Amino acid sequence: MNIRDVFNAPQLPVVEIAREIGTIKLQAIMVKWMNSFLRFYSVNGSMDAVQVADTINLILEIYPYYTQYDFKLFFKMAKMGKFGEIYGRMDGEVIINWLKKYDEHRTIAAETETMKYADRFRERYPAEKTEGVTYPEYIAIKQRAADGDKEALRQLTPP
Numbered sequence: 342m343n344i345r346d347v348f349n350a351p352q353l354p355v356v357e358i359a360r361e362i363g364t365i366k367l368q369a370i371m372v373k374w375m376n377s378f379l380r381f382y383s384v385n386g387s388m389d390a391v392q393v394a395d396t397i398n399l400i401l402e403i404y405p406y407y408t409q410y411d412f413k414l415f416f417k418m419a420k421m422g423k424f425g426e427i428y429g430r431m432d433g434e435v436i437i438n439w440l441k442k443y444d445e446h447r448t449i450a451a452e453t454e455t456m457k458y459a460d461r462f463r464e465r466y467p468a469e470k471t472e473g474v475t476y477p478e479y480i481a482i483k484q485r486a487a488d489g490d491k492e493a494l495r496q497l498t499p500p
Contacts, residue, residue, distance in 0.1 A: 342417065344450040347410045356405035364401075371397045371412075378416045385429045396433035404440065415443045 359367045375393050388396070404411070418424065424439035474482065485493035 342410070342414050344414065344447060345454065347408065347414055347447070348451065348454060350408060350410040352408035352410050354406045354408055355401060358409075359401070367401070368394070368397055371400070374412055374416070378419070379431060381420050382427060382431045384427060384431045388432055392433055396436055399433065399437060400440065403437070404444065411443075411447070415440065418443065418446075 353361070355367060355371075372393060375397060379388060379393075400407075419439050424442045427435060482493045482496050486497050
């Protein structure tokens, strides 16, 4: 699974899932996901139920547009160490910080995919040619006009 799979997945974002099944059921599902993720790590202290619930509520508030695939990919990448080391500590702050890194990765990938998509249309619909000039070219024309160049004066005069 990669980020393109997340974008192409037919899943609803968590905010829509909450509307469909209710926030309590969504939180219960996410507790299962989170606990499975937390069991992967061998750390000095583990998160208690209140910390897990608080973390899930923050995640739902900050990232309501994430889908189940986002969380699956995030947990996979985190387990692979893509967001940093844990140094014996796994808590809500670590998870939220890792989600920020995932979100940056996700945003860059979305921008890249959007640009690729837009580039496909560029060939079909080329930009219209304009007779504009760049700022440095304008300055050069203005200088030539000040030196008496008639063509430069014509270029600076509106039609």
